[in-house]
Amino acid sequence: MRMDPLRIGMIGCGENAKKGIVTCIAMTKLARVVATMDVRLDLAKDLADEAGIGVYTDNVDVLLRHREVEAVVISTPHNLHVPLGIKAARMKKHVLVDKPVATTVRDAERFIAACRREGVLLSVLFGKRFGADMEIAAALVRRGVLGRLTGFSLVNVRRKADSYWTGGYTNRVKTDWRTRKKTAGGGMLLMNYSHNLDAIQNLLGLEPESVYAQHDTFATPVEVEDYFSVLVRYKGGAIGTFLGSSATPGGLKTPDCLYGTHGTITVDGTVRYFTRKRIKGLRRGEWADLPLERGSHTAGMRLIENFARAVRGKEDLIVTGENAVSSLRVIEAAYASQKSGRPVVFT
């Protein structure tokens, strides 16, 4: 299917813009970066050089008025996603925003409403949903490997280097936004878990009923949490458990696990399953691996291709503002539960 590439203006040219987004855009013929913007002009120039273009600025109004720009990708500190996104929508630019869509559900809803009012698309960089592992897991769930869903567990316990909080993984940008509640919205739970939670909740079509959580900041000089444990009861009965830490030496890499009355599926870039049901073409009563060949950049590229095709009216948007809020709803409730010491029950 031939299509004019979507012309993207990049807002925020920090670590993820460089190591993730621009790489994914370069992999597809359906989109290209035509201008870059960062409050630090040197970073905007560096990314423009990498994209092979001569258009860069430190003024967002200049980028938004640029006649070539049809859509923006926003990759800035979390608290800027909504104000910059609404500004772009008002200039009739389609918006693809880095995760999380916002730091509060209320702001996310304002953002969604603004994009709807202006007639532009809003999508969120939840690339994990496009991973081959998630697609295979979804197919296994549809084929009945689990039987009745009873729950899932997400465990991500590791130690981020102290330098992460002020320089990310690459030290591209010296900053303290990750350390503060006001600018980051939260720690490991919001920064890292929103990906896994978004992917699993959407894969299983889960809607939360109640959330109970505890978190703390044990070993990192930051305002946001470095350890948390969350328990979610979903409508229909399934129970989600997730545990994470950014300050645990040694750590433990555990796959995301889905559980049911008849089987288990594990997902972590590869997929394994165990089922006691008789299903054509699948093993029964023993663990089996399923082969994969796609990496995370390919998943990001596929998300960008879906966004580009959706802007051109050629297919439906997969990650919408509306369905991207579901993980934020649970995360916001988890922070509220910690504060009150009680479960948050959704009405």
Ligand SMILES: NC(=O)c1ccc[n+]([C@@H]2O[C@H](COP(=O)([O-])OP(=O)(O)OC[C@H]3O[C@@H](n4cnc5c(N)ncnc54)[C@H](O)[C@@H]3O)[C@@H](O)[C@H]2O)c1
């Ligand atoms: N770093 C990663 O590995 C990673 C991975 C996935 C997603 N993300 C997401 O990417 C987003 C950015 O994170 P990062 O790690 O790249 O942070 P970063 O600090 O490296 O980059 C943020 C950039 O935004 C710029 N900026 C600040 N205010 C701005 C404004 N008003 N207008 C335009 N630009 C502005 C900064 O100068 C900086 O270059 C976040 O939503 C984060 O959750 C990061």
